[in-house]
Each structure stands twice: as structure tokens, then as C-alpha cells.
Amino acid sequence: MISLVRYLAADVLRGQRYLAPLLVFLGVMGMLFGGDAGEPLEAYSGSSALLYPVAAWMAVVVATSEDVVRREITVVTAGGWSRVLTAAALVSVLFAVAMALLAAVWPVVTNPHPYTAGQFFVGLGAHTGCALLGVGVGLMFARPVFDSTGRTVLAVFSVVVLTYPLGRVTPLGWVLDALGHNEVSLSLLWAGVAGAVLVAAAVLVGVRRA
Template sequence: MTSLVRYLAADVLRGQRFLAPLLVFLGVLGMLFSSDAGQPLEAYSGSSALLYPVCAWMAVVVATSEDAVRREITVVSAGGWSRVLGAVAVVAVLFAVAMAVLAAVWPVVTNPHPYTFTEFLVGLGAHTAVALLGVGVGLLFARPVFDAIGRTVLAVFSVVVLTYPLGRVTPLGWVLDALGHNQVSLSVLWAAVVGAVLVAGAVVLGVRRA
């Protein structure tokens, strides 16, 4: 599994399609914290809202880094779709967690309001939870669930756009509500659990659809 994860990660980096979501993420993050972004946890709500769609986008990039023929070869070489999709999920989560860490550290350096270690940990947990939710949504509609990239993009875009107006009905809403009110809440932990379940469910669904 380790060698498969390394191969897929190297393939994503070599293809450079990851640069588009990464540059969007860095650009918007820079704008969010170019001035006083507010109290520590409130400031984290903006970067968390940004991280969700970016991680969904990055998950689609990871899941579709190989064309159909190369992916079939990888599946045969790896011993089945379950191993490949498991490795895809690991790579997507690694990318997402790296961005979550960056998003949690960025305002500590740039925001004029001082951060306590507890606030940083809450922010890191919130970003990780949101990142997992994004990865889960991205993988849920990627290959082999949907073979056509157009259908994948449309489905992921629709789910992401519809998530925001639903507010506290969704796990993302739980996180943003807690951060927006400058509160430490167990809802962040539950959102992380939902995100992890969503990622695992996307892998299981993909194996069944393969």
C-alpha cells in the first residue's frame, strides 16, 4: 500500500493539475488574512469555508490523475479496485491535511490578534474536519462512481454550493457556526467523524461501482 500511495502521489505531482486548487487556496487565503481578520476562532471560519470546496476539488484531481487505460493497469497491478481507491483516499487526505495545517498556521503568523495554543488546536481540528468533508464529497462522485469528468465536476459543484445555504443542518455548518461565534464545541469533533465516514463510504461505494 505504501508504494501505491507513493506512486499515486508522484503521479499527481507530475501531472501538476493540483496547482490550480492550490493556487486558488493560497490566493484567497492571502486575501482573507491581508488585514485584521477578527478574533482567532472567528478568523478561522473564513479559511474553513474556503478549505471545503478546495479539498473537494483536490480530491477529484487525485482521483482522476490517471486516464482510464492507465488506471485499469494500476488496478490490475495493485490487485484490485479496493487497494487503489484506498490509496487514492490516503493521498487525497494527505493533501487536504497539509492544506488544513497551513490554513491553521497562516493566521497565527499574520493576524494581529494573539492565538493561544488551545485556539490553534481548535482551529487545526476544525480545518481538518472540513478538509475530510471536502475529500469525502470529491471522492463520492469521482471515478469509478462517475466515469465522465463532466458529471463528476457537476455533481461535486452542486453539492458544495448547496451545502452553504443549509447552514447548521450540515456538518460544515456545525463547524462554521462554532467558529463564527468564537466557541469551542464538540460539533467540530463530530464533523470530523462524519468526514472520515464520508471518505470511507466513498471508497466502499467506488469498489461496488467498479
């Protein structure tokens, strides 16, 4: 499994399609924290909201990095769709967690308001939860659920756009509500759990559809 994860990660990096979501993420982060972003937890709400769609986009990039023929070869070589989808999920999560860590550290360095260690770890947990939710959404509609990249992008975009107006009905809403009110809540933990469950569910759905 480690070798498969390394192969998929190297393939994503070699293809350079990850640059588009990464540059969007870095650009918007620069705008969010270019000045006084407000109180620590409130400042994290904007970057958490950003990380959700970017992580979904990155997961789609990982899941579709190989063309159909190469993916079939990888599936046969690796021993089945379950191993390939699990590896793709792990690679997507690694990218997402790296961005979550960067998002949590960024305002600590640039924001004039001081951050305590507790606030930093709350922010890291919130970002990780949002990132996992994004990964789950991205993988849920990627190959082999949808073979067409266009259909995958349309489905993921639709789900992401519809998530925000639902507010506290969704785990993302739990996070944004708590951070927006500068509160530490168990909902942040539950959002992370929901994100992990969604990623696992996406892998299972993909295996059943393969």
C-alpha cells in the first residue's frame, strides 16, 4: 500500500494538475490574511470555508490523474479497485491535511492578534475537518462512480455550492458557525469525524461501483 500511495502521489505531482487548486488556495489565503483578519477563531472561519471546495478539487485531481487505460493497468497491478481507491483517498487526505496545516499556521504568522496554542490546535482541527469533508465529496463522484471528468466536476461543484446555504444542517456549517462566533465547540470534533466517515463511504461507494 505504501508503494501504491507513493506511485499515485508521484503521478499527481508529475502531472502538475494540482497546481490549479493549490494556486487558488494560496491566492485567496493571501487576500484573507493580507491585513487584520480579526479575532483568531473568527479569522479561521474564512480559511476553513475556503479549504472545503479546494480539498474537493484536489481530491478530484488525485482520483483522475491517470487516464482510463492507465488506471485499469494500475487496478490490475495493485490487486483491485479497493486498494487503488484506498490509496487515492490517502493521497487526497495527505494533500488536504498539508493545506489544513498551512491554513492554520498562516494567520499565526501574519495576523496582528496573538494566537494561543489552544486556538491554533482548534483551528487546525477545524481546517482538517473541512478538508476531510471536501475530500469525501470529491471522491464520492470521481472515477469509478463517474467515468467522465465533466460529470464529476459538475456533481462536485453542485454539492459544494449547495452546502453553504444549508448552514448548520451540514458538518461544514457546524464548523463555520462555531468559528464565526469565536467559540470552541464539540461540533468541531464531530465535523472531523463526519469528514472521515464521508471519505470512507466514498471509497466503499467507489468499490461497489467498480
